[in-house]
Amino acid sequence: MYKILIVEDQEKIRNELGELLRRYGYEVVIIEEFENVLEDIKKAEAHLILLDINLPVYDGYYICKEIRQTLDTPIIIVTSRDSDMDELMSMNLGADDFVTKPYNTQILLARISVLLKRAYAGYQEVVQFNNFKINFSKGILINDGQEVELTKNEMKILACLTKDKGCIVSREDLVSYLWDSEWFVDDNTLTVNINRLRKKFESIGVENVIQTKRGQGYFIE
Structure with a gap:
C-alpha cells in the first residue's frame, strides 16, 4: 500500500x-x-x-x-x-x-x-537475500518476523546493491542511480541515506549488511 x-x-x-x-x-x-x-x-x-x-x-x-x-x-x-x-x-x-x-x-x-x-516501477515484489527479505511493493525489510519501513531512496539503494551479490557499487554510480545527476546532490546526502539504512537493518537484527570498500564504494555481503 x-x-x-x-x-x-x-x-x-x-x-x-x-x-x-x-x-x-x-x-x-x-x-x-x-x-x-x-x-x-x-x-x-x-x-x-x-x-x-x-x-x-x-x-x-x-x-x-x-x-x-x-x-x-x-x-x-x-x-x-x-x-x-x-x-x-x-x-x-x-x-x-x-x-x-x-x-x-x-x-x-x-x-x-x-x-x-x-x-x-521496476522493483521485484519480494527479494530474498541472505537472511533477510526486501518487499519492494510494500517498501519494507523483513527478518525473522520483524519489519521496518523503507523510503524510496533506501529501496533504490538496495535495488542497486542487491543486483549482483558482492559486487562493489561506486558512490558515483549510486548517486547517478538515485538522483539522475550528481550536480544537485551534496556528497553527504548519500552517506546519510546509507547510515539510515544500516540502522534499519540493525533494528531488525541484521548486522553488517552494507559494507564499505574504502575509495571504491559499497557492497552487500
Missing part, C-alpha cells in the same frame, strides 16, 4: 482529500500542525507528498526546496494559486506536478498513479 502525505492547512480540504485517497486504497498521513513541518515530513516516510503553497510558518515553496535537499519523494503541488509563475517556481524547486484547486478528483488520482508508477 502506498503512503501519501497531505500537507494542507485547511481542515475541510485535507479531510476530504484524505477520505478520497483512502477509498482508493492509499494509506494516508495528514499534517495538522506546522511548527515542525519539515521534521514531520521526513518522519512520515511517505511514497508521495501532496503539498499546498499557502501554509502557516513556512510556505510550500520553501518546504519543497528543503525536501529536495534530502528526499527524492514525488511531490505534487495542490494549490489555489494558478499563475504560470507559481507553476514554474514549483517545478524549478523540485515539484513533480502542479494541480490547481478546485481540481477534478479523477484527474488528481490519475496523476498520483502515474507518478507512483514512474517512481517505483
Whole structure:
C-alpha cells in the first residue's frame, strides 16, 4: 500500500482529500500542525507528498526546496494559486506536478498513479537475500518476523546493491542511480541515506549488511 502525505492547512480540504485517497486504497498521513513541518515530513516516510503553497510558518515553496535537499519523494503541488509563475517556481524547486484547486478528483488520482508508477516501477515484489527479505511493493525489510519501513531512496539503494551479490557499487554510480545527476546532490546526502539504512537493518537484527570498500564504494555481503 502506498503512503501519501497531505500537507494542507485547511481542515475541510485535507479531510476530504484524505477520505478520497483512502477509498482508493492509499494509506494516508495528514499534517495538522506546522511548527515542525519539515521534521514531520521526513518522519512520515511517505511514497508521495501532496503539498499546498499557502501554509502557516513556512510556505510550500520553501518546504519543497528543503525536501529536495534530502528526499527524492514525488511531490505534487495542490494549490489555489494558478499563475504560470507559481507553476514554474514549483517545478524549478523540485515539484513533480502542479494541480490547481478546485481540481477534478479523477484527474488528481490519475496523476498520483502515474507518478507512483514512474517512481517505483521496476522493483521485484519480494527479494530474498541472505537472511533477510526486501518487499519492494510494500517498501519494507523483513527478518525473522520483524519489519521496518523503507523510503524510496533506501529501496533504490538496495535495488542497486542487491543486483549482483558482492559486487562493489561506486558512490558515483549510486548517486547517478538515485538522483539522475550528481550536480544537485551534496556528497553527504548519500552517506546519510546509507547510515539510515544500516540502522534499519540493525533494528531488525541484521548486522553488517552494507559494507564499505574504502575509495571504491559499497557492497552487500
